[in-house]
Amino acid sequence: MARKIAYALGMWLLLQGIAQGEDLTMKRAQAIFKPIPSKAPDLKDNRSTAVKLNLGKMLYFEPRLSASYLISCNSCHNVGLGGVDLQETSVGHGWQRGPRNAPTVLNAVFNVAQFWDGRAKDLEEQAKGPLQASVEMNNKPERVVETLKSIPEYVALFKRAFPEAKDPVTFDNVARAIEVYEATLLTPGAPFDRYLQGNPKALNVSQRQGLELFMTKGCSNCHNGINLGGEGYFPFGVLQAPDAEIRPSGDLGRFKVTNVASDRYVFKAPTLRNIALTPPYFHSGKVWNLRDAVQVMSSAQLGNQLNSDEVDKITAFLVALTGKQPKVEFPILPRSSDMTPRPMLD
Amino acid sequence: MARKIAYALGMWLLLQGIAQGEDLTMKRAQAIFKPIPSKAPDLKDNRSTAVKLNLGKMLYFEPRLSASYLISCNSCHNVGLGGVDLQETSVGHGWQRGPRNAPTVLNAVFNVAQFWDGRAKDLEEQAKGPLQASVEMNNKPERVVETLKSIPEYVALFKRAFPEAKDPVTFDNVARAIEVYEATLLTPGAPFDRYLQGNPKALNVSQRQGLELFMTKGCSNCHNGINLGGEGYFPFGVLQAPDAEIRPSGDLGRFKVTNVASDRYVFKAPTLRNIALTPPYFHSGKVWNLRDAVQVMSSAQLGNQLNSDEVDKITAFLVALTGKQPKVEFPILPRSSDMTPRPMLD
Numbered sequence: 001m002a003r004k005i006a007y008a009l010g011m012w013l014l015l016q017g018i019a020q021g022e023d024l025t026m027k028r029a030q031a032i033f034k035p036i037p038s039k040a041p042d043l044k045d046n047r048s049t050a051v052k053l054n055l056g057k058m059l060y061f062e063p064r065l066s067a068s069y070l071i072s073c074n075s076c077h078n079v080g081l082g083g084v085d086l087q088e089t090s091v092g093h094g095w096q097r098g099p100r101n102a103p104t105v106l107n108a109v110f111n112v113a114q115f116w117d118g119r120a121k122d123l124e125e126q127a128k129g130p131l132q133a134s135v136e137m138n139n140k141p142e143r144v145v146e147t148l149k150s151i152p153e154y155v156a157l158f159k160r161a162f163p164e165a166k167d168p169v170t171f172d173n174v175a176r177a178i179e180v181y182e183a184t185l186l187t188p189g190a191p192f193d194r195y196l197q198g199n200p201k202a203l204n205v206s207q208r209q210g211l212e213l214f215m216t217k218g219c220s221n222c223h224n225g226i227n228l229g230g231e232g233y234f235p236f237g238v239l240q241a242p243d244a245e246i247r248p249s250g251d252l253g254r255f256k257v258t259n260v261a262s263d264r265y266v267f268k269a270p271t272l273r274n275i276a277l278t279p280p281y282f283h284s285g286k287v288w289n290l291r292d293a294v295q296v297m298s299s300a301q302l303g304n305q306l307n308s309d310e311v312d313k314i315t316a317f318l319v320a321l322t323g324k325q326p327k328v329e330f331p332i333l334p335r336s337s338d339m340t341p342r343p344m345l346d
Numbered sequence: 347m348a349r350k351i352a353y354a355l356g357m358w359l360l361l362q363g364i365a366q367g368e369d370l371t372m373k374r375a376q377a378i379f380k381p382i383p384s385k386a387p388d389l390k391d392n393r394s395t396a397v398k399l400n401l402g403k404m405l406y407f408e409p410r411l412s413a414s415y416l417i418s419c420n421s422c423h424n425v426g427l428g429g430v431d432l433q434e435t436s437v438g439h440g441w442q443r444g445p446r447n448a449p450t451v452l453n454a455v456f457n458v459a460q461f462w463d464g465r466a467k468d469l470e471e472q473a474k475g476p477l478q479a480s481v482e483m484n485n486k487p488e489r490v491v492e493t494l495k496s497i498p499e500y501v502a503l504f505k506r507a508f509p510e511a512k513d514p515v516t517f518d519n520v521a522r523a524i525e526v527y528e529a530t531l532l533t534p535g536a537p538f539d540r541y542l543q544g545n546p547k548a549l550n551v552s553q554r555q556g557l558e559l560f561m562t563k564g565c566s567n568c569h570n571g572i573n574l575g576g577e578g579y580f581p582f583g584v585l586q587a588p589d590a591e592i593r594p595s596g597d598l599g600r601f602k603v604t605n606v607a608s609d610r611y612v613f614k615a616p617t618l619r620n621i622a623l624t625p626p627y628f629h630s631g632k633v634w635n636l637r638d639a640v641q642v643m644s645s646a647q648l649g650n651q652l653n654s655d656e657v658d659k660i661t662a663f664l665v666a667l668t669g670k671q672p673k674v675e676f677p678i679l680p681r682s683s684d685m686t687p688r689p690m691l692d
Contacts, residue, residue, distance in 0.1 A: 061426055081409075086410070086415050093689060277681045288684070336432065
């Protein structure tokens with residue numbers, strides 16, 4: 001009898017201990033990370049309204065914003081493909097390859113700044129980049145405005161979306177409307193979010209162990225906050241330079257923005273949200289397998305301190321970062337008019 | 347008093363006459379044309395089910411069906427742009443220009459055959475063309491199947507969509523699923539459809555006059571039925587050869603399919619449904635303005651028998667062929683696996 005009591009007590013203490021350990025992991029995680037909300041955050045100086053949001057969505061899917069009329073925001077940031085294009089580096093005007101891997105648009109509003117090097121302070125500023133980049137949409141602000149002004153339905157929508165503007169169809173307002181739409185492209189409800197919201201069973205055992213490793217081994221030093229990344233700039237290759245294929249010597253990252261020597265090969269830590277959906281990885285897009293990417297980080301950032309089992313578990317945890325993908329009704333775009341410029345393919 | 351009675355009687359007879367004329371026009375139109383239904387027609391040997399339809403929609407938007415992973419059916423047949431790409435001729439793999447203007451996917455299920463030259467008997471056969479054409483998606487059936495089989499979610503969906511198949515993921519079944527989806531891309535409710543359904547006010551005066559001209563001048567000889575076209579093959583240039591720019595001498599049309607001398611420069615009469623949304627016009631895509639296109643047809647097919655006012659009215663009628671565009675929820679596409687082939691850009 002006494003034996004049975006001792007056994008039961010032992011079991012109880014063990015389970016309590018595990019439960020407390022689980023509880024501590026969750027508390028720690030809740031201090032480091034935040035779940036993705038289901039609603040878009042308020043934007044600085046860019047109030048969301050239903051009409052602006054709708055316009056922004058149309059513009060996001062509008063190939064006539066590119067010189068060729070073949071490329072829209074959604075071409076490289078495909079909302080059906082985790083907000084990316086599954087290319088090493090994006091392909092744009094004239095089938096040219098861009099210099100870096102397309103970051104996901106999903107949850108991008110929570111990043112401290114945009115692009116791998118953070119050169120755009122927000123999504124509004126970001127949107128203006130690809131529109132004009134010769135290897136992307138290859139357009140000019142004046143031509144974007146000329147195209148939109150030639151389409152009566154767009155003129156009416158801009159008037160309603162920017163009611164205080166004298167001349168509402170401007171390049172700035174194109175970017176503002178797109179920002180309002182992009183801010184709604186959120187993926188709440190990932191297993192990890194449900195875990196952060198207090199459900200210990202939302203992660204399976206390996207995922208929870210992966211989370212623990214993620215926090216104890218140092219991953220969360222750079223990949224933290226709501227986006228598990230996107231909050232700061234860090235050298236790629238803290239302890240060991242990655243292969244030259246993965247970190248091409250010609251791309252100095254944030255150095256090009258700040259011109260500060262210590263910013264050589266420094267990049268914004270990318271969000272790990274939906275990372276299982278968005279291969280290939282790194283700014284070079286040279287690593288296709290998620291486990292391989294974790295291995296690269298282990299050697300480059302942590303000096304190879306993760307064993308194979310630990311890499312597996314962290315990979316399992318990363319898969320738990322896949323949230324509910326946004327429901328998007330494909331916008332019906334207005335017809336061109338006789339004044340609309342012709343597509344330019346060359 | 348007698349004068350007043352005579353006046354009233356005269357007015358009454360006049361209005362009756364107009365009403366009867368209107369009534370006759372409607373009756374005649376109802377004999378020549380049919381409204382677009384709101385539901386997809388049954389397909390021969392390809393039963394629609396909810397799961398097949400859903401799979402077909404995913405495949406329609408799936409860029410991984412192309413060699414590059416950059417081009418989907420929707421790239422050239424954009425459901426937000428009247429089912430076309432607004433290009434003279436489509437641009438495909440490696441930024442190559444295709445030989446002909448992309449016909450709209452909307453209501454295409456009602457065409458007697460597919461492509462400008464009718465070389466595909468139905469949408470299933472059609473879908474296989476662009477997937478393999480080197481200037482379009484540049485893929486191979488084996489690689490399409492390899493890609494889809496590497497994605498577990500697709501394998502499961504094909505099993506459910508083709509429950510009787512031993513090996514459900516086949517190139518044929520890709521085309522079958524796409525056909526089922528495309529058959530739902532209909533645009534009912536155009537003003538002209540409401541007119542055909544008995545509402546005389548659905549067309550304004552010029553549109554109704556345009557309709558009368560359309561029927562009396564000969565347009566409806568080729569452009570009739572549900573799609574105002576798509577039902578037969580006719581020479582482009584019955585009475586007068588169009589400019590060589592508009593009808594390039596190198597494209598002999600249906601002759602290439604039948605090898606019959608009388609089929610030189612013969613093409614399937616394209617549907618005029620949603621024609622206002624789908625410039626540029628003709629198989630060459632060389633005419634951007636709808637009125638200009640009517641003028642070209644007047645000279646090429648009718649020997650210039652339309653005066654300027656008549657061209658205006660027919661153009662007004664054509665604008666009344668724009669229907670309600672399909673509501674499409676953008677599909678969330680499944681993640682690739684480590685077995686998924688890499689995109690091929692070259």
